[in-house]
Amino acid sequence: MDELEKTLDPQQAAIEAERCLYCFDAPCQEACPARVPVPEFILSIRSGNLHGARVLLQESNPFIETCGRICPEESFCQSVCTRAHIDTPLRIRELHRSVTDRTDPADRMELPTGIRGKVAVVGAGPAGLSCARELALNGFRVHVFEQLRPGGVPTQEVSRRRYPAEVDERETGFLVSRFVAHVWSHRVSDISLLLGDYAAVFVATGLPGEMMLPVEGMALEGVFHARALLRAVKSGETSGVGRRVGVVGGGNVAVEVATALRDEDPTRDVTVIYRRGIKELKAFKREVDAAIAAGVTFQFLAAPDRVIGQHHVEGLQVVQTHLCEEDETGRCKFEPLPGSMYVIPLDTVVAAIGQRPDAEAFSQLARNDAGLISVNEEMQTSMPGVFAGGDAVHGAQTVVEAVRDGKRAAVSIVTYLAGGK
Amino acid sequence: MYRERDLSYDFLGIHLDSPFILSAAPPTDELDMAMDGLAAGWAGVILKTTSVEANAVGLKYPMMSSFGTAGHKLWGLGNIDLISQYHIDEVCQRVKVLKQAFPSKMIAASIMGSQKEDWQALVSQLKKAGVDLIECSFSCPQGSMGEAPGRMLAQSVEATEKVARWVKEAAETTPVLIKITPQVTDIVEVARALKRAGVDGVTASNSVPALMGVDIETFEPRPSVFGDGAYSGMTGMAIKPLTLRTIAEIARTVDITISGNGGAYSWGDAVEFMAVGASNVQFCTLPMHAGFMTIRDLRSGLADYLDRKGFSSPLDIVGKALCHIKGQEELPAPRTRSSIDPDRCIGCGSCYRACRDGGHRAIEWNAVDRKPRVDEEKCPGCAQCMQVCPVNAIRMKQELGTDTHYFEFKGAR
Numbered sequence: 001m002d003e004l005e006k007t008l009d010p011q012q013a014a015i016e017a018e019r020c021l022y023c024f025d026a027p028c029q030e031a032c033p034a035r036v037p038v039p040e041f042i043l044s045i046r047s048g049n050l051h052g053a054r055v056l057l058q059e060s061n062p063f064i065e066t067c068g069r070i071c072p073e074e075s076f077c078q079s080v081c082t083r084a085h086i087d088t089p090l091r092i093r094e095l096h097r098s099v100t101d102r103t104d105p106a107d108r109m110e111l112p113t114g115i116r117g118k119v120a121v122v123g124a125g126p127a128g129l130s131c132a133r134e135l136a137l138n139g140f141r142v143h144v145f146e147q148l149r150p151g152g153v154p155t156q157e158v159s160r161r162r163y164p165a166e167v168d169e170r171e172t173g174f175l176v177s178r179f180v181a182h183v184w185s186h187r188v189s190d191i192s193l194l195l196g197d198y199a200a201v202f203v204a205t206g207l208p209g210e211m212m213l214p215v216e217g218m219a220l221e222g223v224f225h226a227r228a229l230l231r232a233v234k235s236g237e238t239s240g241v242g243r244r245v246g247v248v249g250g251g252n253v254a255v256e257v258a259t260a261l262r263d264e265d266p267t268r269d270v271t272v273i274y275r276r277g278i279k280e281l282k283a284f285k286r287e288v289d290a291a292i293a294a295g296v297t298f299q300f301l302a303a304p305d306r307v308i309g310q311h312h313v314e315g316l317q318v319v320q321t322h323l324c325e326e327d328e329t330g331r332c333k334f335e336p337l338p339g340s341m342y343v344i345p346l347d348t349v350v351a352a353i354g355q356r357p358d359a360e361a362f363s364q365l366a367r368n369d370a371g372l373i374s375v376n377e378e379m380q381t382s383m384p385g386v387f388a389g390g391d392a393v394h395g396a397q398t399v400v401e402a403v404r405d406g407k408r409a410a411v412s413i414v415t416y417l418a419g420g421k
Numbered sequence: 422m423y424r425e426r427d428l429s430y431d432f433l434g435i436h437l438d439s440p441f442i443l444s445a446a447p448p449t450d451e452l453d454m455a456m457d458g459l460a461a462g463w464a465g466v467i468l469k470t471t472s473v474e475a476n477a478v479g480l481k482y483p484m485m486s487s488f489g490t491a492g493h494k495l496w497g498l499g500n501i502d503l504i505s506q507y508h509i510d511e512v513c514q515r516v517k518v519l520k521q522a523f524p525s526k527m528i529a530a531s532i533m534g535s536q537k538e539d540w541q542a543l544v545s546q547l548k549k550a551g552v553d554l555i556e557c558s559f560s561c562p563q564g565s566m567g568e569a570p571g572r573m574l575a576q577s578v579e580a581t582e583k584v585a586r587w588v589k590e591a592a593e594t595t596p597v598l599i600k601i602t603p604q605v606t607d608i609v610e611v612a613r614a615l616k617r618a619g620v621d622g623v624t625a626s627n628s629v630p631a632l633m634g635v636d637i638e639t640f641e642p643r644p645s646v647f648g649d650g651a652y653s654g655m656t657g658m659a660i661k662p663l664t665l666r667t668i669a670e671i672a673r674t675v676d677i678t679i680s681g682n683g684g685a686y687s688w689g690d691a692v693e694f695m696a697v698g699a700s701n702v703q704f705c706t707l708p709m710h711a712g713f714m715t716i717r718d719l720r721s722g723l724a725d726y727l728d729r730k731g732f733s734s735p736l737d738i739v740g741k742a743l744c745h746i747k748g749q750e751e752l753p754a755p756r757t758r759s760s761i762d763p764d765r766c767i768g769c770g771s772c773y774r775a776c777r778d779g780g781h782r783a784i785e786w787n788a789v790d791r792k793p794r795v796d797e798e799k800c801p802g803c804a805q806c807m808q809v810c811p812v813n814a815i816r817m818k819q820e821l822g823t824d825t826h827y828f829e830f831k832g833a834r
Contacts (some may be wrong), residue, residue: 014491024770025788046491085767086812159602 004161004290007068008091008258013098020090021082028092033404034061037197038077038340044096054103057096061257062133063126065171066154067104067400068097069163076400105174111142112139114331117417118147120198121180124139125152126399127204127390130174130406131413136179138414143198145184151256152206153391155401157230157253159260166244195385200413203362203373203381204390204406207355213248217307218351225322226257227354233260238404242267242347246302246316249352251273251396255283255291257352262294270296273302273344275321280331299344303336353397370395379405387413426724430734432701433596433621433678435527435553439464440691440735441719443598444682444703445531445556448713449504454513456522459581461713462720466519466715467703470504470558472510473539478506486633486644486653498706499633499653501644503562504533513550522550529554531600533561540584541591548595555595556680557588560627561601561654575601578614585618596678600624603667612675618704622678624703626667628654629683657706660684669746670734672698687743688722695735696742755819755826757802759784759795765814766794772806772815780805804828 081089389405513694661684681699768791816829
């Protein structure tokens with residue numbers, strides 16, 4: 001299937017670049033967790049200096065091709081673009097993609113010679129590989145521990161239409177081959193063992209588990225979990241879901257799995273079932289738009305009560321909800337309407353209500369109530385020499401935020417190993 | 422329906438239904454194009470410059486090239502054009518046809534010759550055809566023939582005066598405009614020579630000699646004619662300020678009728694040309710870019726302007742700005758400060774950066790609320806900040822005695 005979004009051609013990019021005000025102390029750059037120097041790279045697009053633009057992008061963000069495709073720009077750079085006071089924000093993400101699509105990641109990249117020490121990175125997602133690159137650029141030899149193919153959520157779960165395999169290969173393939181000395185594929189369960197071989201450890205194991213829908217009937221045939229489905233579809237397997245699919249949830253994973261299941265079979269009905277309203281959806285606007293374009297429908301104000309069926313799913317019993325006052329984030333709370341129970345006839349229920357950390361792993365590390373690894377401002381865990389970041393620390397977040405964590409941890413590790421603290 | 426305001430007036434004894442003329446250029450080089458232009462509403466045409474049979478015209482293509490940015494390719498338009506490939510007999514025939522089809526429009530022709538006999542023969546043939554006005558090209562950037570070989574005729578004051586006399590002698594009562602170039606040491610000397618020669622007016626001015634660009638991969642000039650290139654004549658909005666100065670300089674010092682030409686792209690530009698002394702305005706690049714229908718906006722924009730200003734005729738505009746144009750040393754010295762409207766400011770910081778790196782380091786930047794603030798002690802009022810502000814939030818406050826005056830961008834016109 002073709003990629004959903006077309007890259008801006010050079011003329012379109014140059015015209016868009018002319019709209020930039022090149023703000024002093026630019027808000028877009030400040031809003032980017034990876035601190036991509038936005039006005040400067042746009043100026044280089046305008047002058048036709050794509051190599052210069054690539055260097056600026058890549059220096060600040062190791063996952064620049066990934067972010068060029070899936071970064072939710074409306075949450076970061078573009079949300080604060082000064083140009084919006086005149087007309088519309090710059091299409092910053094598309095401009096940045098127009099650079100990475102036309103340039104080579106290896107261009108003019110050099111590594112220092114000489115080795116300052118060995119560091120282990122557990123988990124080869126955006127946080128882990130970003131940290132690995134920064135450490136390698138600082139002269140450390142980095143070993144990565146990853147049981148799956150390196151790349152993390154974008155590689156395992158984001159659909160090929162939004163993140164094509166060749167782009168993944170170019171980006172993560174480049175990062176691993178250039179900055180990682182060795183990839184170990186065995187599971188690490190005891191960090192203290194690693195500390196014998198490595199001067200420091202960075203834990204970025206993400207959120208491997210999925211939350212269970214707390215209703216009856218989840219053991220029936222025809223109940224699936226969203227991320228397992230995404231991984232299956234991405235790896236080329238058939239999903240095995242039925243003809244009438246209800247996806248329960250309102251986040252990016254729910255919307256993405258619904259889109260993927262429609263794309264897999266456009267004659268299948270796929271409905272996202274969400275207990276609040278359209279405004280409360282946590283999924284990014286671009287994902288929702290793509291789902292609507294794919295033919296996904298939405299059932300709002302419907303809270304799951306139980307999955308109906310004998311052996312196989314026959315429907316989802318839901319209760320109609322009512323939106324009440326806004327919470328502190330501006331999203332409306334909801335409450336069930338008494339006596340409003342009804343059944344949505346379905347043969348498949350997909351739970352997409354959230355992810356959870358692997359609480360059994362690394363029991364030596366202090367965790368918060370949600371099971372997330374606790375760190376201080378330097379990304380340091382309760383165990384000296386062990387740092388952590390990414391979703392395993394913050395819960396589900398974006399690639400660019402994982403990049404920020406990886407970069408920040410690398411700085412801390414370098415300082416720590418230099419004898420700082 | 423809407424009333425069409427009368428924009429007509431008399432120009433050198435010729436009726437013009439508006440100040441907007443199609444200049445001697447590609448839009449008037451074919452009969453049907455000239456017809457279409459007049460039918461669309463242009464007040465007159467000056468048919469593209471012609472000459473006698475003996476002058477071979479070796480046009481080279483590609484002829485046109487532009488300079489600008491990705492979003493606006495056509496700030497300037499260059500051409501390596503010469504005169505028309507149609508000779509005088511064909512042009513005279515067209516004058517007759519056009520005069521018959523559009524009796525109330527100005528039908529003019531442009532000529533270029535070398536010998537006295539050529540110039541005078543061209544003039545008398547056009548007179549016989551019933552032409553309303555004759556324009557003489559003394560300024561084709563590709564060089565003139567005859568009196569000033571290798572350079573433009575209008576770059577020699579003596580040659581200009583001599584040839585202008587020949588033309589006017591043959592033209593008798595038919596009005597004659599001489600089209601000059603801004604590319605001279607002293608434009609006033611040229612205008613004075615034309616006044617002495619007794620011609621009716623001057624067309625100020627023409628395309629500006631230019632090298633449009635060089636391809637940095639191949640080192641071929643623009644336009645590339647099979648790898649090589651020549652200097653162009655540049656037109657379009659990039660040359661408007663040059664033309665404005667040329668018109669103003671002539672109008673301030675010589676009592677001669679001026680037809681404005683070179684860089685007008687809107688009715689507002691035309692009003693500016695007239696305000697510094699032009700009695701009408703010729704257009705070429707605008708219709709070559711956006712077509713003959715552009716006359717509708719020129720006419721309605723000017724009509725609205727005249728109503729708004731309470732002017733009865735376009736002639737009321739002519740020379741209105743001249744009394745304000747002075748030598749720099751004659752200007753007063755008001756106490757000037759940058760004045761930033763915080764409500765309009767969108768916080769881009771362009772003014773701060775421009776002042777810091779190219780002004781007087783007189784603007785402070787509040788990084789928290791993203792607002793600039795002028796240091797009144799340091800600011801001499803240079804106005805660079807005002808030029809870079811994307812939303813026209815900055816103006817220059819000037820104080821002289823008890824009077825206050827502002828220099829400001831009025832915003833998009």
